[in-house]
Amino acid sequence: MWDIKQWKELGxxxxxxxxxxxxxxxxxxxxxxxxxxxxxxxxxxxxVQYWNEAKAKFGHAITLICVVLVMVxxxxxxxxxxxxxxxxxxxxxxxxxxxxxxxxxxxxxxMDQGGPSFGILPFIxxxxxxxxxxxxxxxxxxVATAIFITEINPSFGGKVLRPCTELFVGIPSxxxxxxxLSVLVPFIRNYVGGLGFSILAGGIVxxxxxxxxxTSVTCDALAAVPNSYREAAYSLGATRWQVISxxxxxxxxxxxxxxxxxxxxxxxxxxxxxxxxxxxVPIIPRSLLDPGITLTTGITMDMVNTVNGSLWNSALWxxxxxxxxxxxxxxxxxxxxxxxxxxxx
Amino acid sequence: xxxxxxxxxxxxxxxxxxxGKKEMPTRWSRKVVEKLALSSIVALAxxxxxxxxxxxxxxxxxxxxxGSITVSGATALQPLIQQAAExxxxxxxxxxxxxxxxxxxxxxxxVAEGQVDIGMSDIFAEEKEGIDASKLVDHRICVVGFAVxxxxxxxxxxxxxxxxxxxFTGKVSNWSEVGGQDLPIIIVNRPxxxxxxxxxxxxxxxxxxxxxxxxxxxxxxxIKKIISDTPGAISYLALSYVDDSVKVLKLDxxxxxxxxxxxxxxxxxxxxxxxxxxxxxxxxxxxxxxxxSDDVQDTLVKDLGYIPIVEMEVSRDE
Numbered sequence: 001m002w003d004i005k006q007w008k009e010l011g012x013x014x015x016x017x018x019x020x021x022x023x024x025x026x027x028x029x030x031x032x033x034x035x036x037x038x039x040x041x042x043x044x045x046x047x048v049q050y051w052n053e054a055k056a057k058f059g060h061a062i063t064l065i066c067v068v069l070v071m072v073x074x075x076x077x078x079x080x081x082x083x084x085x086x087x088x089x090x091x092x093x094x095x096x097x098x099x100x101x102x103x104x105x106x107x108x109x110x111m112d113q114g115g116p117s118f119g120i121l122p123f124i125x126x127x128x129x130x131x132x133x134x135x136x137x138x139x140x141x142x143v144a145t146a147i148f149i150t151e152i153n154p155s156f157g158g159k160v161l162r163p164c165t166e167l168f169v170g171i172p173s174x175x176x177x178x179x180x181l182s183v184l185v186p187f188i189r190n191y192v193g194g195l196g197f198s199i200l201a202g203g204i205v206x207x208x209x210x211x212x213x214x215t216s217v218t219c220d221a222l223a224a225v226p227n228s229y230r231e232a233a234y235s236l237g238a239t240r241w242q243v244i245s246x247x248x249x250x251x252x253x254x255x256x257x258x259x260x261x262x263x264x265x266x267x268x269x270x271x272x273x274x275x276x277x278x279x280x281v282p283i284i285p286r287s288l289l290d291p292g293i294t295l296t297t298g299i300t301m302d303m304v305n306t307v308n309g310s311l312w313n314s315a316l317w318x319x320x321x322x323x324x325x326x327x328x329x330x331x332x333x334x335x336x337x338x339x340x341x342x343x344x345x
Numbered sequence: 346x347x348x349x350x351x352x353x354x355x356x357x358x359x360x361x362x363x364x365g366k367k368e369m370p371t372r373w374s375r376k377v378v379e380k381l382a383l384s385s386i387v388a389l390a391x392x393x394x395x396x397x398x399x400x401x402x403x404x405x406x407x408x409x410x411x412g413s414i415t416v417s418g419a420t421a422l423q424p425l426i427q428q429a430a431e432x433x434x435x436x437x438x439x440x441x442x443x444x445x446x447x448x449x450x451x452x453x454x455x456v457a458e459g460q461v462d463i464g465m466s467d468i469f470a471e472e473k474e475g476i477d478a479s480k481l482v483d484h485r486i487c488v489v490g491f492a493v494x495x496x497x498x499x500x501x502x503x504x505x506x507x508x509x510x511x512x513f514t515g516k517v518s519n520w521s522e523v524g525g526q527d528l529p530i531i532i533v534n535r536p537x538x539x540x541x542x543x544x545x546x547x548x549x550x551x552x553x554x555x556x557x558x559x560x561x562x563x564x565x566x567x568i569k570k571i572i573s574d575t576p577g578a579i580s581y582l583a584l585s586y587v588d589d590s591v592k593v594l595k596l597d598x599x600x601x602x603x604x605x606x607x608x609x610x611x612x613x614x615x616x617x618x619x620x621x622x623x624x625x626x627x628x629x630x631x632x633x634x635x636x637x638s639d640d641v642q643d644t645l646v647k648d649l650g651y652i653p654i655v656e657m658e659v660s661r662d663e
Contacts, residue, residue, distance in 0.1 A: 107538075181567070279559065305451075310474055
C-alpha cells in the first residue's frame with residue numbers, strides 16, 4: 001500500500017501534466033487540417049463536406065444580397081435628394097450662399113416686390129438652438145441617471161430605472177407634442193412669459209425624447225469600463241465619488257460623447273413633437289421665449305401643399321439636402337470620436 | 346414446381362394487395378386529403394387573385410362597371426371621398442377605388458402628370474403655382490364654410506371686414522381697439538402654401554398680405570386646441586371643426602351658418618374640387634356622378650359638415 005507521500009506525489013504529477021498540457025495547445029496547422037479533410041474524403045465524408053460548403057455559399061449569397069440591397073437603397077435616397085435639392089440652384093439665380101445665410105423666407109413674394117426669397121438661416125438657427133437646448137437639459141440628466149444605474153445602485157437601476165428610461169423610446173412623438181401643447185406651453189405662458197410657443201418649449205420636449213438615447217448609450221459605455229480600473233482605484237483608497245468622477249466616467253468618455261452626438265442627430269431630425277410647440281415662425285429667434293422654426297418642421301408644413309417641380313418645392317428639397325448633409329456630418333463625428341479615443345486608450 | 350412457384354407468386358401478390366388494401370385507406374385519409382384540401386385552397390386563392398387583378402373583360406355589352414380609380418390630394422376632402430368610394434364599391438363590386446391624402450399640391454401635380462385619375466383640391470387649380478390648369482377639368486362637389494374663431498374669453502362678438510383685415514395685417518394688435526377687453530391679439534395662421542389660407546386671404550382679407558403670425562400650424566385639430574388654450578388668440582376653422590371650445594365671431598353681423606353661405610351673405614367659403622386630366626373615362630365619370638348624386642350629397646356631405654353644391658344659390662369662378 002502507498003503512503004500519503006506517494007499519493008501527494010502522484011497528485012502533483014497529474015496537476016503538472018495537466019498544466020503543461022494547457023500550456024502547449026497545438027497551434028493551428030493547415031497541413032494537418034488538410035490531411036484530416038483528405039482522410040475524411042477517403043472515408044466517404046465528402047458529401048457532408050460539399051453540403052457544408054453549399055450551405056456556406058448560400059448563406060454568403062443571402063448576406064451579400066441584403067448588403068447590396070441596403071447600399072442601393074441608401075445610395076438612391078442620397079442621389080434622389082441631392083438631385084432634387086441641387087435643382088434649386090440651377091438656372092434660377094439663387095446662390096447657395098444666399099440660400100444658406102439669407103434671413104428672409106418669403107417664397108410667395110410677388111414679383112413687383114422683388115420676387116420670392118429663400119433664406120433658410122432662420123430654420124438652421126432654429127434647428128441648432130432647439131437641439132442644443134435639448135442637449136443642455138438632457139446630457140446632465142442622462143449621464144447622471146446612467147452613473148446611478150451602473151455605478152451606484154446596479155440592482156435597482158438595472159431592474160427599475162433603466163426599463164423606465166427606455167420606456168420613453170416607446171412613446172410616439174405625437175404624444176410628446178400633445179403633452180407639450182397641453183401642459184408645457186400653457187405653463188411657460190403663465191409662469192415664464194411670452195406666448196408659450198417657443199424655442200424653450202421645443203427644447204424641453206426634445207430633451208425628454210433624447211434622454212433614453214443618452215442614458216442607454218452612457219450605461220453601456222460605463223459597463224464596458226473594466227472592473228480592474230475601479231478595483232485599482234479603490235485599492236489606492238479612492239472614495240466612490242473619486243472613482244466615478246476620475247476613473248469610470250473619463251474612461252467611458254468616448255461612449256458618452258458618441259451617445260451625445262447620436263442624441264443630437266435624433267433631436268435634429270425630430271419633427272412632429274417640435275412642430276406642435278415651437279410656433280413655426282420663420283424668423284430668427286431673439287430669446288428662448290420667442291417662437292421659431294426648424295428645418296424639419298419647415299419641410300413638413302409646406303411640402304404637401306406645394307407643387308412638385310415648382311421653385312418653392314425645390315427649395316424644400318434643398319432644405320432636406322442640408323438636413324441630410326448635417327446628419328452625415330454627425331455620423332462622421334461619431335466615427336471620429338470613436339477613432340480618437342481608441343488610439344488614446 | 347412451376348405451378349407451386351406461380352401459386353406462391355400469386356399468393357405473394359395477393360398478400361401485398363391485401364396489405365395495400367389495409368394500409369391505403371388510412372394513408373389516404375391523412376396525407377392525400379390534406380394535400381387535396383391545401384391544393385384546393387391554393388387554387389381558390391389563385392382564382393380570386395386572378396379575378397381580383399384583371400377582373401372580367403367588360404364585354405357582352407353589360408352595363409356593369411369595372412376598373413380601378415386612384416384618388417389623391419387634399420386631406421380635408423379625404424374622409425368624404427373615402428366613404429363615398431366605399432359605398433360606390435359596395436354597389437359596383439368590380440370597381441376598385443384607392444384614396445390617399447398628400448395635400449392639394451400633391452393631388453393637383455399628380456393628376457396633371459397622370460399619376461392618379463382624380464386629384465382632390467380645396468382651391469382652384471388656376472390659383473396653384475406650377476400647375477397647367479388648362480389641361481385639367483374641374484368637378485365641384487361641395488362647399489366648405491370657414492368661421493373666424495377666437496379664444497372663448499374674448500369679449501368681442503362681431504368684427505367688420507375692415508377690422509378683420511386690420512387684425513390679420515397687423516394694424517390692430519389689441520382686442521381693445523376693436524371693442525373688446527385689453528388683451529393682445531395672437532394670430533394663429535396656417536402655412537403659406539395652405540389652400541385654406543389662400544381662401545381666407547382671398548375672401549376674408551380681400552387679398553391683402555397678412556402680417557407674420559405668432560403661431561403657424563397646419564392641422565385644424567391643432568389650431569382648434571391652440572385657440573381654445575391661448576388667451577387672445579384668433580384664427581379661422583372649417584365649420585365642421587367648430588365646437589364649444591372656441592368662440593365663433595360674426596363677420597359684418599352675419600353668422601357663418603349654412604343659410605348665410607348658400608344665400609351668399611357670408612363670404613368665407615370655398616369649393617371642394619375633384620380634378621381630372623381631360624374628360625374622365627366612363628368609370629371615373631360614374632364615380633364623380635355618384636358623389637354629386639343625392640345619395641352622397643344629402644347624407645355624407647352633410648354629415649361631414651360640408652354644404653351640398655346643389656343648395657348654393659350663388660356661384661363663383663375663381
